[in-house]
Amino acid sequence: MKQLRLACIALAFAAGFAGQLHAAAPPPDGVYVVAAIQRLHATEPDFTFDHLRRIIEAVRPEVMVLEVRPDELEARKETQGRPEYPAVVWPYLAARPTTALPMEPGGEAFAAMTGEAGRLFGDFAKRKPDADAYMTRLGRALSTVLQDHWRHPADAHDAVTIDLVRAQGLAQAQLGGAAFETSQAEWDGYMVARTREAIAAHPSKRILVLASYRNLGAFREGLKDEPRLVDMEAWLRSALSAP
Numbered sequence: 001m002k003q004l005r006l007a008c009i010a011l012a013f014a015a016g017f018a019g020q021l022h023a024a025a026p027p028p029d030g031v032y033v034v035a036a037i038q039r040l041h042a043t044e045p046d047f048t049f050d051h052l053r054r055i056i057e058a059v060r061p062e063v064m065v066l067e068v069r070p071d072e073l074e075a076r077k078e079t080q081g082r083p084e085y086p087a088v089v090w091p092y093l094a095a096r097p098t099t100a101l102p103m104e105p106g107g108e109a110f111a112a113m114t115g116e117a118g119r120l121f122g123d124f125a126k127r128k129p130d131a132d133a134y135m136t137r138l139g140r141a142l143s144t145v146l147q148d149h150w151r152h153p154a155d156a157h158d159a160v161t162i163d164l165v166r167a168q169g170l171a172q173a174q175l176g177g178a179a180f181e182t183s184q185a186e187w188d189g190y191m192v193a194r195t196r197e198a199i200a201a202h203p204s205k206r207i208l209v210l211a212s213y214r215n216l217g218a219f220r221e222g223l224k225d226e227p228r229l230v231d232m233e234a235w236l237r238s239a240l241s242a243p
Contacts, residue, residue, distance in 0.1 A: 029204050030230040032059050033223065035156050035213040036067075036084045040143060047153045049087045051240075055153060056092055058239055061208035063099045064089075065198045067191065067215075070106040082212075089210065101198050103191040103209075131175040142168050146213070154236035162217040188215050192222030199226060 034055060041049045056064075066089065072079055076093075079085040093100055125132040142164060150156055169184060195209050207228075211219045223229050 029206060029228055031199055031207045031209065031223070031226055031228045032061070032230050032235070033209045033211055033216070033219050033232055034059075035161075035211055035216040035232075036082070037146075037150075037156055037213050038082055038084060040147060041084060041087070044147050044150060046150050047156055049084065051153050052084055053088045053092065055236070055240070056088070056208060056210075059208050060206065061098060062205040063101065063198065063202050063207045064093075065101050065103050065195050065207065065209045067104060067210060067212060068102050069104045070102045072104075073100060073102045084210075099202075099205075101194070103194040103198075105190055128175065135172055135175065138168060138171060152237065153240060154233045156213050157216065157233040157236060161213055162220070165214055166217055185218075188218035189222070191215070192219060195219070195223065196226075199223075199228070 034052070036052060037044060037047055041047060041052060066073060066085075067082065068079055068085060071077065072085070076086075076090045092098075146156075146161060146164060149160055155161065191211075198209075199207060209219065
């Protein structure tokens with residue numbers, strides 16, 4: 001069954017990953033966009049929290065741009081839906097003092113943006129309960145298919161992952177209306193803009209941007225003209241390989 005599902009999405013990579021880290025020298029001023037897989041780290045043996053920790057250690061960032069609010073970063077809070085922060089990032093920052101910057105909005109901006117998104121989802125669930133249930137099932141199916149696909153941390157950074165996540169977003173916009181797509185684009189655009197500001201402010205620093213597999217496409221598009229951007233999929237395949 002797993003092989004059938006993988007064939008259906010034209011799986012390109014099937015190499016195993018035993019988790020060895022090699023000393024691939026990172027560019028001294030590279031920009032690394034790492035896609036965390038959030039709660040799936042806990043159940044994905046080929047991209048665990050430990051893999052994420054070792055990736056961060058291999059990059060050796062001087063600056064980290066994080067998908068958190070300013071108050072979450074300042075207080076090292078629990079981050080709902082993003083367990084990679086208490087599991088990996090907060091301990092890393094405690095052990096290795098590093099410049100860390102938030103990319104999410106805070107305060108009134110956060111309340112306004114998330115409030116509008118909450119209203120959209122709430123209205124959608126009331127108006128189209130069957131479609132809402134379908135989107136829930138689709139999200140679970142997507143996680144299953146992606147975990148079938150991932151055989152190496154680099155796989156979470158590839159075109160298959162980006163395209164499948166985008167397909168889910170297109171389905172949601174088709175069922176719920178253009179407002180869904182606009183709301184997500186505004187949220188992603190805000191984070192990409194903060195990231196671009198951080199990159200511009202640190203011209204000679206090695207920067208790690210911790211995004212997620214869900215918005216990796218937006219970051220790739222928003223940073224495509226950044227000359228310091230590292231091809232993360234290729235770098236991971238080089239830096240992390242089987243023994």
